[in-house]
Amino acid sequence: MLLKPALRKATELGFALTAIATLILAGCGGGGANTSSGGDVSTVTASVTPYKGPYYNGATVVLKDANGSPITLVAGGTVNASGVASVTFPSSVTYPLIVEVTGSYFNEVTGAPETGSTPLRGLIQSAGAAASGVPVTLVTETAVTDLQTRLGGFSTAHPIQAASAVAAMSVAGTIFGVPASAVPAFDPATNQTSDTNTLLLSAWAMAANGQSGATLADRAQALATGLVNPTNAPTSVVTQATFDAALLAMTSGASSVMAAGASAPSSPAIPTATYGALYASAVGAGGGGGAVTPSITGFSPTMGAVGTVVTITGTNLGSFTPAPIVKFGTTVATPTYAGSTSITVAVPAGLAVGSYAITIGGAAGTPVAVGTFNVTAAATAPAAPTGVAAAVVSGSQINLSWSAVTGATSYNVYSATASGVALNAGNKVSTVTNTSANITGLAASTTYYYVVTALSSAGESVASAEVSATTTVATPANTFTPGGFLTASRDMHTSTLLVNGKVLVSGGRGWDLNALATVDLYDPATKTSVAAGAMSAARYGHTATLLANGKVLVIGGKAASSTTLATAELYDPATNTWTAAGTLTNARSGHVATLLTNGKVLVSGGGNESYVSVPIAELFDPVTNTSSVMPGVHSGNTATLLTDGKVLFDTELKLYDPATDSWTATGARANWANGAATLLANGKVLVNGNKLAQIYDPASNTWAVAGTPFDTRSGHTATLMPNGKVLVIGGSSNTGALPTAEFYDPATNAWTLLTGANAMVDKRSAHTASLLANGKVSVIGGFGGRYNPQGPLSNIEVFW
Numbered sequence: 001m002l003l004k005p006a007l008r009k010a011t012e013l014g015f016a017l018t019a020i021a022t023l024i025l026a027g028c029g030g031g032g033a034n035t036s037s038g039g040d041v042s043t044v045t046a047s048v049t050p051y052k053g054p055y056y057n058g059a060t061v062v063l064k065d066a067n068g069s070p071i072t073l074v075a076g077g078t079v080n081a082s083g084v085a086s087v088t089f090p091s092s093v094t095y096p097l098i099v100e101v102t103g104s105y106f107n108e109v110t111g112a113p114e115t116g117s118t119p120l121r122g123l124i125q126s127a128g129a130a131a132s133g134v135p136v137t138l139v140t141e142t143a144v145t146d147l148q149t150r151l152g153g154f155s156t157a158h159p160i161q162a163a164s165a166v167a168a169m170s171v172a173g174t175i176f177g178v179p180a181s182a183v184p185a186f187d188p189a190t191n192q193t194s195d196t197n198t199l200l201l202s203a204w205a206m207a208a209n210g211q212s213g214a215t216l217a218d219r220a221q222a223l224a225t226g227l228v229n230p231t232n233a234p235t236s237v238v239t240q241a242t243f244d245a246a247l248l249a250m251t252s253g254a255s256s257v258m259a260a261g262a263s264a265p266s267s268p269a270i271p272t273a274t275y276g277a278l279y280a281s282a283v284g285a286g287g288g289g290g291a292v293t294p295s296i297t298g299f300s301p302t303m304g305a306v307g308t309v310v311t312i313t314g315t316n317l318g319s320f321t322p323a324p325i326v327k328f329g330t331t332v333a334t335p336t337y338a339g340s341t342s343i344t345v346a347v348p349a350g351l352a353v354g355s356y357a358i359t360i361g362g363a364a365g366t367p368v369a370v371g372t373f374n375v376t377a378a379a380t381a382p383a384a385p386t387g388v389a390a391a392v393v394s395g396s397q398i399n400l401s402w403s404a405v406t407g408a409t410s411y412n413v414y415s416a417t418a419s420g421v422a423l424n425a426g427n428k429v430s431t432v433t434n435t436s437a438n439i440t441g442l443a444a445s446t447t448y449y450y451v452v453t454a455l456s457s458a459g460e461s462v463a464s465a466e467v468s469a470t471t472t473v474a475t476p477a478n479t480f481t482p483g484g485f486l487t488a489s490r491d492m493h494t495s496t497l498l499v500n501g502k503v504l505v506s507g508g509r510g511w512d513l514n515a516l517a518t519v520d521l522y523d524p525a526t527k528t529s530v531a532a533g534a535m536s537a538a539r540y541g542h543t544a545t546l547l548a549n550g551k552v553l554v555i556g557g558k559a560a561s562s563t564t565l566a567t568a569e570l571y572d573p574a575t576n577t578w579t580a581a582g583t584l585t586n587a588r589s590g591h592v593a594t595l596l597t598n599g600k601v602l603v604s605g606g607g608n609e610s611y612v613s614v615p616i617a618e619l620f621d622p623v624t625n626t627s628s629v630m631p632g633v634h635s636g637n638t639a640t641l642l643t644d645g646k647v648l649f650d651t652e653l654k655l656y657d658p659a660t661d662s663w664t665a666t667g668a669r670a671n672w673a674n675g676a677a678t679l680l681a682n683g684k685v686l687v688n689g690n691k692l693a694q695i696y697d698p699a700s701n702t703w704a705v706a707g708t709p710f711d712t713r714s715g716h717t718a719t720l721m722p723n724g725k726v727l728v729i730g731g732s733s734n735t736g737a738l739p740t741a742e743f744y745d746p747a748t749n750a751w752t753l754l755t756g757a758n759a760m761v762d763k764r765s766a767h768t769a770s771l772l773a774n775g776k777v778s779v780i781g782g783f784g785g786r787y788n789p790q791g792p793l794s795n796i797e798v799f800w
Contacts, residue, residue: 059103061087065094294319296370299358303374306351309336312343312360312370320362328373329356351375379458382408385435388452390469393525394774395444398469400452401436405461408454413437414463421451423463438525440501440773442471476775476800480741480760483778483798484527486520491783491792494544495768496552498573501525503770504532504552505780506571507539511791515540515560519571522780522796524772529796533576536569541589545601547622550574553581555603555620558589564609565589568620582625588614594639594647596658599623602647605637617656632663638677640685642698650677650687650696669694669703676718678726680746686726689714693744693751710742710753717769719777727799729779732765737784739763741799761797762786776800 060078063071074088296314304310317324318340326333326345333348343360355374361367387403400413413430414421421427430437442448447470451463486505493508493516505520515538520529535554542557542565552571559565566587569578584603591606591614604617617634620627634656636649647656651674653666675689685696686706690713693706709728716731716738726744730737739760743752754760760779767782777799784790 059101062100062102063087063089063093064098064100071097294360294368296360296368299370299373302371303376304347305376305378306347306349307378308347310345310347310358310373312345312358313341316340317343317360320360325361325367327359327361327367328375331356347373347375353377379456381459382406382454382456382461384461385411385452385454385464388450388464388467390448390450390467392469392472393438395471396442396774397438397440397525398442398448398450398471399436399438399525400450400467402452402464404435405454407456407458408461409433409457410455411435411437412453412455412460413439413450414453415439415448415450417446417448419449419466419468421449421463421466423451423453423460438501444471446471478743478754478758478799480758480779480797480799482761483524483796484522484529485796486522486529486781486794487531488516488518488520489792489794490516490781491766492540493768493781494542494554495522495770495778495780496544496546497770497772498546498552499550500573501773502573503778503780504544504571504573505529505768506535506544506552506554507542507557508781509540509792513792514538515558521576522778524774524776524778524798527796527798533571533578535571535578536580537565537567539565539589541606543591543593543603545593545595547595548599553593553601553620553622555593555601556584556588556591556606562609563587564607568625570622580625581622582620582627584618584620584627585629586614586616586618590637592637592639593620594641596641596647597645598658600658602639602656602658603627604634604639604649634663638674638687640677640679642679642685643683644698646698648677648685648696648698650674650685650694666696667700667702669696670705675714675731676716676728678718678720680720680726681724682746684746686718686744686746688718688726688728688744689716695746695749706744707749707751709744709751711738711740713738715765715783717767717779719769719771721771721777722775727769727777729769729777729799730760730764730767730782730784732783737763737765737782737790739784739786762793762795763790764793767793 058078062077063073065071071089071093074090076087294314294316296312298314299310299312301308301310312326318338324335324338324343326335326343328348328351331348331351333345335343335345337344353375355372358370358373359367360370382405385402385405385408387401389401391399391401393399402411405411410431410433412423412428413432414423414427415429416422416427429439439448439450447468449466449468451466453463454461489511490505490508494506496504496506498504501524503522503524505522507516507519510516517535517538519532519534521532522529538560539554539557543555545553545555547553550573552573553568554571555568556565564587566584568581568583570581571578587608588603588606592604594602594604596602599622601620601622602617603620606614608614613635615633615635617630617632618627619630634649634652634654636651636654638650639656640648640650642648645658647658648654648666649656650666651672653669655664655666656662657664671692671694674687676687678686678688680686683698685698687694687696688706688709691709691711693709695704695706696702697704711731712733713728713731714733717729719727719729721727724746726746727741728744729741730739732738739762741754741758741760743754744750745752762785764779764782764784767784768780770778770780772778779797779799781793781796783792785793
């Protein structure tokens with residue numbers, strides 16, 4: 001009988017594995033793969049337990065990516081006296097990862113210590129696999145070298161050809177879950193790096209319910225030996241029934257071809273489904289026997305430049321002998337993959353622009369026609385942008401502009417603080433589709449250098465000419481100036497500073513004092529507003545929380561019918577759309593929502609439709625869009641996230657600790673100032689309202705009087721400024737909306753009233769104030785105005 005390629009691979013494993021270990025991985029911290037955030041890392045603890053003994057103290061553990069490039073470890077990498085190594089690496093790595101251990105270990109075949117530089121290698125397929133402790137089998141470089149040697153001899157020693165064996169190996173990789181990116185085609189002629197087959201052998205051993213690689217290989221060896229004789233000419237085909245019967249016999253006991261000195265371990269049966277699928281792939285791949293006729297069902301793409309990868313589909317494509325020969329016209333192209341149902345091949349170099357007939361044949365016989373492929377001219381990257389100009393906006397912003405480039409679909413902006421900006425990921429500060437970019441968050445009095453490149457499907461251009469600009473240091477005038485208008489008048493709305501520097505203004509009440517569903521997008525750079533996507537529900541007295549992913553979560557409020565809402569919805573700046581995001585357990589308006597360090601949102605306070613206080617707090621999870629009620633009575637309408645992650649409920653004198661899900665009392669305070677709470681730069685909290693002010697000190701859990709504000713006010717805003725002072729704006733007293741603002745200075749514990757030329761443009765209450773990246777404050781909407789009757793405002797003023 002003919003030994004099918006995948007079975008032949010199992011046979012070779014029995015000869016090739018010289019040392020195998022099991023690497024148990026346990027992950028913590030950091031987060032998933034393909035993510036990047038500051039100093040975020042994942043910690044992987046590896047417990048190395050070879051088949052017959054541990055690694056010796058001092059062995060080293062190295063991580064590499066699927067291309068074999070080392071991953072820089074944050075910490076760890078050495079096996080301790082217990083045979084355990086702890087490695088810490090960034091969570092931004094791309095899986096799969098190669099695990100490589102070098103040092104002395106116990107050889108399962110010889111029963112003696114193995115020394116030298118020959119490494120063991122294995123595979124971590126995903127972040128989830130690392131975190132869940134999936135066993136990873138390690139194999140030696142010696143085993144892989146032996147396997148490569150045997151693969152290379154297939155074409156002459158047996159009727160099975162090397163290409164068919166490689167195809168079967170690729171199919172095995174699919175069955176055993178090895179990502180295609182980790183298994184490039186094996187080419188004996190170029191002696192390709194053995195990392196590829198190391199990963200595949202590791203996955204092979206993983207596939208059988210955690211059995212050791214040696215056990216699995218030996219059983220496959222015995223199974224194949226009992227079914228076929230590779231030195232004889234093929235006389236029949238191994239049937240599925242014969243295969244399954246032999247499989248069951250082999251998995252019920254020890255292998256007859258176990259390595260010398262190795263006892264048969266007790267282990268679960270090899271899954272029939274796994275080997276059944278491998279058998280089917282082996283039969284389908286064929287070995288060049290010519291018993292079946294290949295046919296073509298199609299190919300894609302039908303046109304492209306030299307190097308374009310073409311996939312040909314059909315049936316029985318593995319029956320070409322000794323291997324499929326693909327031609328474009330008369331030019332031979334080497335397949336990168338050849339299986340029973342598909343062949344992939346790159347358009348060969350040297351072909352001129354024109355049409356070429358694709359054919360597939362073997363060493364003899366009539367080639368099979370595939371179709372006509374049109375070779376096109378290779379696409380070229382666009383030209384570099386010209387006319388690049390840099391304009392200083394403030395001490396923290398520089399705006400760039402340039403001329404459009406023909407064929408460009410987007411542009412990359414690169415920056416550095418020294419001349420000679422390199423085109424690398426660390427210097428890239430923006431990717432835009434238009435011909436300008438506003439660069440914010442810069443340091444004052446600093447010179448920045450910029451270059452711009454153009455991108456298209458053909459690649460990235462060279463860099464533009466370099467330009468530079470120096471940010472300024474502006475002294476605030478402590479004055480209010482007009483800042484443009486909203487598209488609609490509104491108060492009791494929310495304003496959220498987005499990651500892109502624009503302000504999302506949602507809902508509120510209009511001139512008829514009914515709830516609004518409309519939304520404005522205000523651009524402080526141009527002082528203009530445009531209508532954004534409308535919310536699904538009109539609402540005022542709601543909350544808006546900027547999440548870590550840049551989206552905005554809106555919760556509760558009152559509807560147009562004055563019905564109190566429990567619904568939540570989510571705004572995505574990338575698509576300018578809103579989607580439903582679950583509901584609270586309790587409807588409420590006039591409440592507060594605090595984003596915790598664990599990503600959940602603490603919702604508390606507010607009132608119901610009868611304006612009765614809601615004495616229940618809830619934890620809302622933006623990941624699952626679900627809310628859970630917190631036990632106890634918690635009705636505070638101010639909640640401040642402290643630097644240690646706890647939350648201060650100042651109206652109730654309580655502290656909530658998310659880490660322990662517990663509540664504790666703060667110290668008593670002399671007065672009951674409330675209305676606005678501000679976390680100061682020193683970690684303390686200023687609470688002010690009704691001409692009273694208090695300071696809470698988390699370190700001592702005590703309250704102290706914070707001077708005396710000038711005005712009695714409620715419905716005001718309090719904004720921490722870059723200089724550490726707190727700017728209190730507007731609000732209302734018993735005479736109506738106020739046109740005044742005042743500063744609190746923590747350094748002197750004193751207040752300064754802004755009047756005269758420093759007074760507000762309009763008196764307003766129930767407005768919003770947003771601190772911008774440039775240190776200015778946008779004061780938006782509210783109830784008031786300089787004329788009677790007062791009402792919701794559409795105008796904006798800027799404090800600087």
